[in-house]
Amino acid sequence: MQIKPILSALRRHKAGTFLIAMQIALTLAIVCNALFIIQQRLAHLAEPSGLDEPNIFVIQNEWVGASTPEQLDAKMREDLGVLRALPGVQDVTLSNSYPLRGGGWDDGVKLTADQVQDTTGATIYFADERFIDTLGLKLIAGRNFRAEEITPMNVRDRLGPPVVMVTKALADKLFPAGDAVGKTIYLVGGPTTIVGVVDLLQAQSVDRWAQSFAYRSVIVPKRLAISLGVFYIVRTQPGQLDAAMRAAPKALFAHNPRRVINDEDGVLSFKEVRAKAYERDRGMAILMGLICVTLLAITAAGIVGLTSFWVGQRRKQIGVRRALGATRQDILEYFLTENLLISCGGALFGVLLAVAINLWLVTRFELHRLSLVYLLMGVVILLLLGQGAVLAPAMRASRVSPVEATRSV
């Protein structure tokens, strides 16, 4: 290895060496953090909803004209019947929201009546006795609601159901011993008893405000009797989703035309719901990816440019080295080693810079601490990029003939 003479030579080219090392450092710092953010966003995308997603679609229905809560409740129950009668439909339920919708009802949950601070927040899902089966949820303790427990609720009524079901995540938070069934909890409207625990049910939003209670949900036995803000959730037989999605609005309008179902997003498959919910995450991941690729390309171009310049500048010197006994391999190794030394210097500073940027992001945007794996990954990527970028000019250098030594400039 010729590390010492290469270092000596680099000391004589401080400006070029420093600039390219700084470019590598900056790229490394940004790429490490960007990769980390991409990974976090992708992990976010992969979070399960708990639903039988491939076979579920949702309908947002808005009633037109004045109706009493009782009339609205009756019309919605008729709609459930209409939808259940469609071919390919396995089951239908209605709720105030559904996972990944982006909005809904969340509330504080307490363990005692006189508690000042909530023990935790939770999503409130209104549900009938078909809610669990329609969504494809798994009941892991206790029981489902009985039909007679489901009561209509006006938007101005207090939320005080006698019984509720909760998700396992909420049950574990409230009762770590695993004996949530039969226990009393306190919602905004008063005490209620847990009668069942379902395994997994994601919150109505994946945004930051809902992160603290992402899988903590309370399912209440209520039908919301309002003209706008109730969703029909339909589960179809496998392979029947598209046909049922086309048939459902037609059947509803045929039964009662005094309603609005938006052409654009009135009927959405859960795949569309998921895509919409994670649009920002996906966009951010793509943006970060583009930034990484652009920065890496600029850095690679910088290395190619500088090395090509140096090869041109040192053509005679390379010829002299060849005349003195250097093989083509020696010349190739010289430039690869030179680049490796610059890249290592840049990477060292880049790692410190990456950690500093991450600490700033952690304090400023509540991001997680950068994992060592991403630092190592970034260093490896930059070193490989450097070696790849330098290869073409280095090979050109290795082809310089030794007779170049005898040529006058």
Added chain:
Amino acid sequence: MLKMTHLSKVYRTEVVETYALRDFNINVSEGEFVAVTGPSGSGKTTFLTIAGLLETFTGGQYHLDGVEVSNLNDNERSRIRNEKIGFIFQAFNLIPDLNVFDNVEVPLRYRGMKAPERKERIMNALERVGLASRSKHYPAELSGGQQQRVAIARALAGSPRLLLADEPTGNLDTQMARGVMELLEEIHREGATIVMVTHDPELAARAQRNVHIIDGQVVDLAEDPRFHQAVHAARANSPA
């Protein structure tokens, strides 16, 4: 040591063939000091580049230290250059980014020599050319004569069988040229084989033997009367 037989070097383009060397014959014995002379464009430098394995030839045979070199691959040619040949160039060809010590070290590193042996050889070579105290200087900090001395030290450090010098004093003033020439003569007296390309009749006169080239062929010195006379005059004036 160096034997070329019916050697030719042709540069070809799409429309023309140019013979740089034609039916070229030369035989240099071990321990000889030969001056290769000739006018500009006669083929002196082409001869030197082929002799130094810096370039391939088109036809004929070339034996260097008993080895026929025409079939050697690039790596083998590099190895022979490194181990058997020492080069002294007109423009010194020191590497400006390296100090004197590191410059002399270059061929030794390519030989894979261990650091202690390298250091010993470098310091011996630098002492021999009188520049041991300048080992940390960079080429730009040295005079032309000193730079050529460093180049000679670099050539000597590897203990080559053959020293090839291409106009070694061409870029030096008279005084510096004299010093370098005396150094080469001293090296020759110690047993080195030297082939020096020059167009200077005074330098040629100081070699043991002159090989004169005109139009790519070795000719009798008498065929170039002016140069012949100049060499004779220089020999007559020589203090030796």
